[in-house]
Amino acid sequence: MPNGESPKGNRNTKGQPGITQAALFGLCPCCGQRGLWDGPANLVDRCNACGQEFGRFEPKGRGLYLVVLPVTVLLILASLKLDEAVQLPVWVLVALWGIVVPVAVIGALRIAKTIVLMARLQKGKLL
Numbered sequence: 001m002p003n004g005e006s007p008k009g010n011r012n013t014k015g016q017p018g019i020t021q022a023a024l025f026g027l028c029p030c031c032g033q034r035g036l037w038d039g040p041a042n043l044v045d046r047c048n049a050c051g052q053e054f055g056r057f058e059p060k061g062r063g064l065y066l067v068v069l070p071v072t073v074l075l076i077l078a079s080l081k082l083d084e085a086v087q088l089p090v091w092v093l094v095a096l097w098g099i100v101v102p103v104a105v106i107g108a109l110r111i112a113k114t115i116v117l118m119a120r121l122q123k124g125k126l127l
């Protein structure tokens with residue numbers, strides 16, 4: 001067998017992105033091309049580069065509360081701690097939490113969805 005040839009055939013298994021790269025930079029877990037995300041935390045139906053289907057592997061519904069609720073609790077605790085430590089003007093708080101909350105929730109959802117997606121793809125022997 002020539003060097004670098006895998007038993008999976010012509011699918012390139014080297015250079016596949018990890019969970020963080022897939023979640024944060026939107027790299028396809030199969031081919032490594034950009035474009036995994038359709039919206040802030042929505043997977044595309046299928047990869048534009050390799051055609052891998054993602055839509056049916058996307059976790060949806062109440063299971064995502066397990067991700068959003070702990071993040072929400074942590075954000076509330078962080079805001080209470082911050083308010084205890086320094087008394088910031090209201091406009092600063094609105095600007096700060098207006099940025100931190102969506103970034104934290106979307107980031108957590110992307111990471112959780114990527115973990116589930118990759119586990120489901122591996123279970124289906126698609127990775």
Ligand SMILES: [Zn+2]
Nearest residue numbers: 028031047050
């Ligand atoms: Zn792809």
